[in-house]
Amino acid sequence: MTRSVRTFCRICEVHCGLVVDVEPDPSTGGERVAKVSPDRDHPVSQGYCCVKGLGLGALHHDPDRLDVPLKRVDGELVEISWEQALAEIGGRVRAIVDEHGPRALALYQGNPTFFSLAGTLMSTAYVEALGSPNVFASHSIDVNTKFHVSTEMYGLSLVHPVPDFEHVDFFMCLGSNPLVSQMSVLQVADAAGVLSSVTERGGRVVIVDPRRTETAKRVGEHVPIRPGTDAYLLAAMLHVLTVEVGIDLAPAREVARGVDDLVAAAAPWTPERAAAVTGIAAATIRDLATSYAEASVGQGGSGAALYCSTGVNMGPFGSLAYWLLQGINLVAGNLDRRGGLLVPRGAFDTLRLAGLVGLGRFDEHRTSDGRWHRVAGAFPVAALAGEITTEHPDRVRALFVTAGNPVHSVPGGALDEALPSLDLMVSVDLYRNETAAYADYVLPATDMLERSDFPASHQSLQVVPHAQWTPPVVAPTGQRRTEWQIFSDLALASGVRPFGTTAAHTLPRLNRLLGRLPGSPRIGFDHLLAVLLRWGRRTSLRELKRRPDGVLLPPTEPGSFLGRRVATHDGLVDLAPADLVADLDRLVAAEPELSRPGVLRLVGRRDRRSHNSWMHNNSHIRQPDGNTALLHPDDASARGIVDGTSVVVSSPTGEVEIAVSLTDDVAPGVVVVPHGWGHSTTGPRRARALPGANINAVIPGGPAHMDPVSGQAIMLAHEVDVRPAAR
Numbered sequence: 001m002t003r004s005v006r007t008f009c010r011i012c013e014v015h016c017g018l019v020v021d022v023e024p025d026p027s028t029g030g031e032r033v034a035k036v037s038p039d040r041d042h043p044v045s046q047g048y049c050c051v052k053g054l055g056l057g058a059l060h061h062d063p064d065r066l067d068v069p070l071k072r073v074d075g076e077l078v079e080i081s082w083e084q085a086l087a088e089i090g091g092r093v094r095a096i097v098d099e100h101g102p103r104a105l106a107l108y109q110g111n112p113t114f115f116s117l118a119g120t121l122m123s124t125a126y127v128e129a130l131g132s133p134n135v136f137a138s139h140s141i142d143v144n145t146k147f148h149v150s151t152e153m154y155g156l157s158l159v160h161p162v163p164d165f166e167h168v169d170f171f172m173c174l175g176s177n178p179l180v181s182q183m184s185v186l187q188v189a190d191a192a193g194v195l196s197s198v199t200e201r202g203g204r205v206v207i208v209d210p211r212r213t214e215t216a217k218r219v220g221e222h223v224p225i226r227p228g229t230d231a232y233l234l235a236a237m238l239h240v241l242t243v244e245v246g247i248d249l250a251p252a253r254e255v256a257r258g259v260d261d262l263v264a265a266a267a268p269w270t271p272e273r274a275a276a277v278t279g280i281a282a283a284t285i286r287d288l289a290t291s292y293a294e295a296s297v298g299q300g301g302s303g304a305a306l307y308c309s310t311g312v313n314m315g316p317f318g319s320l321a322y323w324l325l326q327g328i329n330l331v332a333g334n335l336d337r338r339g340g341l342l343v344p345r346g347a348f349d350t351l352r353l354a355g356l357v358g359l360g361r362f363d364e365h366r367t368s369d370g371r372w373h374r375v376a377g378a379f380p381v382a383a384l385a386g387e388i389t390t391e392h393p394d395r396v397r398a399l400f401v402t403a404g405n406p407v408h409s410v411p412g413g414a415l416d417e418a419l420p421s422l423d424l425m426v427s428v429d430l431y432r433n434e435t436a437a438y439a440d441y442v443l444p445a446t447d448m449l450e451r452s453d454f455p456a457s458h459q460s461l462q463v464v465p466h467a468q469w470t471p472p473v474v475a476p477t478g479q480r481r482t483e484w485q486i487f488s489d490l491a492l493a494s495g496v497r498p499f500g501t502t503a504a505h506t507l508p509r510l511n512r513l514l515g516r517l518p519g520s521p522r523i524g525f526d527h528l529l530a531v532l533l534r535w536g537r538r539t540s541l542r543e544l545k546r547r548p549d550g551v552l553l554p555p556t557e558p559g560s561f562l563g564r565r566v567a568t569h570d571g572l573v574d575l576a577p578a579d580l581v582a583d584l585d586r587l588v589a590a591e592p593e594l595s596r597p598g599v600l601r602l603v604g605r606r607d608r609r610s611h612n613s614w615m616h617n618n619s620h621i622r623q624p625d626g627n628t629a630l631l632h633p634d635d636a637s638a639r640g641i642v643d644g645t646s647v648v649v650s651s652p653t654g655e656v657e658i659a660v661s662l663t664d665d666v667a668p669g670v671v672v673v674p675h676g677w678g679h680s681t682t683g684p685r686r687a688r689a690l691p692g693a694n695i696n697a698v699i700p701g702g703p704a705h706m707d708p709v710s711g712q713a714i715m716l717a718h719e720v721d722v723r724p725a726a727r
Contacts, residue, residue: 002023004019005019005470006039006470006548006549008039008468008550009049009052009053009056010115010455011052011615012181013187013461015187015455016038016045017041018038018039018054019037020474021036021037030475032061033473036056041549043552044550044552046189048189048190050608051620052618055615055620057449057620058618058620059615059618059620060447060449064684065447066432066445068080068478069441069444070432070442071084071441072440077442087493088441089424089426089490089494090493090495093130093398093424094494094495096398096423097132101394103368104132104395105127105397105398106132106134106136106396106398107126107401108138108381108384109123109378111403111404112614113138113402113403115448116403116451117456117457117529118451118482118484118524118525119402119445119483119484121484121525121528122483122484122488126496129491130494134387135374135377136381136383137377138381138409139376139378140381140382141382141410141713142712143184144376144710145312145710146185146313146322148319148375148711148712149323149326150326151360151362152580153323153575155361155567156354156355156361156567157375158354158360158460160185160186161326161329161336162188162341162461162462162556163340163341164305164338164339167338168203168303168305168340169203169303170206170295171205171307172288172307173206173307174208175209175309175312175315176209176307177311179191179192179218179608180607183309185309186307186461187458188463192218195219199220204220204221206221208230209223209224209225210227210311210666210667211224211605211630211670212665213665224279224280224667225280226278228317228601229279230278230308231317231324232269232587233280233285234306234325235265235266235274236270236271236273238289238327239268239289240286241289241328241331241332244289245289245290245293247293247298247299252333254563255562255566255573256330256572256574257570257574257575258575258577259331261576262331263331265584266324271285271286276595277594277595279667292306297338297339297340298331298333298334302339303334304334304340305340307325308321308325311604314713314715315715315716316714317586317587317590319707320586320587343560343565344460344461344465345538345553346459346536347456347459347538347539348532348535348536351567355567365379367379367386367387368390368394369392371703372706373711375710379711380706380711380712381406381713382410382703382705382711382712383703383706384396384410385410385412385415385701386418388421388422398425398426399426400425400428401425401426401427401428401429402428402483403445403483404435405429405614407419407435408679408683409675411696412700413653414701414702424440425438426440426442427441427443429443429445430444430447431614431617431684432682433614434679436682443481443486445480445481446480446482449474450472450480450482452471453469454529464552465553465555466550468549470548484524530542580709583708600635600669600722601669601718601719602649602651602695602698602717602719603671603673603716604695604715605673607624609622609624610624610674616679617687623690625690626677626690626691627658627678627695628659628661628674629661630671631647631660631663631672631722632663632664632667632669634668639722640724641660641724644659644660645659645725646659646724646725647659647723648722649671649673649695650722650723651720653697653698655697656693656697657693659691660722674695677694677695678692698718699715700718
């Protein structure tokens with residue numbers, strides 16, 4: 001008999017509601033996923049869902065999935081039992097830590113980790129319980145700049161004000177393509193439809209991007225910009241607001257410090273000066289700034305909001321751009337105001353919780369060379385290769401990689417050279433990928449249909465506050481285990497101390513004691529979640545189990561953040577963090593280079609059917625034919641490039657050969673190449689059979705190409721050469 005289970009997707013921030021039909025599987029005696037459909041009765045997504053979420057059944061049943069633990073023996077991965085894997089890994093970890101100290105151990109958390117609160121908590125707790133601060137994370141590839149700036153300005157990395165789309169009158173979106181990839185660090189269902197509703201009621205939507213994206217074709221107006229120059233545009237807009245329009249700064253001074261320093265930072269950047277760098281006419285910059293001012297709450301308007309995403313974060317000035325953007329939103333009177341931007345609480349106040357346990361702040365930990373600090377609890381992954389190969393006594397000798405493929409996703413290729421020098425490497429994942437090719441052990445993890453979950457880490461990012469819990473939809477296939485259980489068992493096998501700074505440290509030992517009781521009960525993530533929900537007093541796990549579609553929470557109230565929940569030492573927003581003010585010198589230094597004509601600069605993009613690299617093996621989704629480069633016809637003509645042929649994209653770091661498509665959707669001087677493609681022979685079978693090339697071979701890596709403030713890997717706006725491939 002078929003049964004239907006209501007759950008939600010965990011591929012991106014939106015968490016769209018899903019209905020999964022499960023039916024008996026006579027071949028195994030268990031169950032199989034028969035169909036995945038959008039949940040039309042979900043209180044937020046209301047039937048919206050992209051094709052990637054509908055492929056979760058195929059992901060669950062993919063024959064290339066890992067189902068048993070593997071150990072490398074004589075160069076080959078062979079099946080072993082969980083008992084052997086845990087005992088051997090635990091013993092080797094203990095020996096490495098005892099001989100070389102706790103910093104010899106490191107963890108890399110890939111993107112899907114952060115859509116599993118249980119996996120995030122327990123994997124982090126594992127290395128920290130062993131005494132190591134060496135957590136590295138994928139967010140240092142695409143969003144570290146935001147996390148760093150929020151920590152500096154608001155005291156916590158989790159604070160990212162969300163637009164009040166229902167009332168906003170002017171919305172400017174930089175470096176984002178919501179129609180294809182939704183909106184990062186922001187939870188809103190059907191973002192493109194939401195933006196259309198703004199224009200339908202008479203509001204203005206502006207899409208700033210080097211390419212006329214799918215979103216720009218559907219809604220609002222498109223303003224093309226040279227790659228990597230968004231900070232110059234924002235500085236010029238702030239100049240217009242404060243020097244030419246002369247907005248009233250007194251309200252900002254009541255809730256923030258450093259107002260005058262922020263204004264001084266923008267003073268030199270006139271629209272004329274910024275126009276020479278950005279390629280946007282000075283008149284257009286003035287129009288954007290004055291229109292934003294007229295709509296701003298602080299100037300008597302209905303509300304305005306600026307938003308940026310990965311197309312800005314991953315550029316050379318991602319931190320500066322996000323700082324200027326947040327500063328503009330505050331000084332214009334749009335932060336914590338109806339029609340501007342709000343700071344949600346969630347089912348329990350994640351900001352307060354983070355402050356109580358010390359999460360989301362800067363700490364004293366630094367990499368072995370003293371150069372990089374942790375942002376949002378993690379070191380930048382672009383520094384990981386150096387931490388492995390350094391001659392420092394604290395060099396990394398054992399690495400755990402969970403839900404990630406840094407060999408494929410980190411630029412520069414340094415990890416390919418560094419990983420073989422490790423004494424131990426363990427991959428916890430759904431597939432054997434390019435990174436697992438270097439692993440001594442590969443452990444099979446559950447997918448999102450095989451575990452219970454609650455999207456706690458995204459509660460403070462919700463445009464429509466709501467809460468939903470999901471049970472496991474189906475039992476784990478084969479010997480797959482949740483990351484929570486894997487790292488809990490590894491903690492016991494590695495002999496961690498019985499108590500630590502978080503509940504996740506203590507639970508493994510407590511479960512060992514409970515295991516001696518009849519029925520071998522275990523305390524897991526849901527028990528911890530029940531306590532947190534009770535503390536939040538807005539809903540309970542019992543209610544969420546009764547309401548599998550989720551529950552709407554009270555709407556976010558304007559005025560509930562500034563002066564109330566800002567986590568800085570004095571409760572004021574810091575509008576002039578010292579490291580960001582000092583980094584302004586780079587804008588001046590790069591001005592001539594970014595204004596230089598006749599060069600091509602590289603940017604990325606996504607396809608609706610693709611999400612990073614780990615979805616490329618999904619048989620439900622008809623994948624694109626690789627990652628075709630997009631080029632303006634004028635740039636192609638100047639280089640003798642013909643539409644539909646192959647080109648070589650190169651830099652001093654490396655080169656790739658790739659198909660090219662000519663389009664005037666791309667601004668002159670720009671080449672657009674999607675990331676995540678070009679799987680090696682060690683990747684999953686379907687993925688490695690797809691055409692395409694890994695553009696990260698062209699993008700330089702290492703300290704010279706990291707945002708000096710946040711440690712973010714600079715992935716965009718690098719100068720490249722594009723030429724016809726040899727025939």
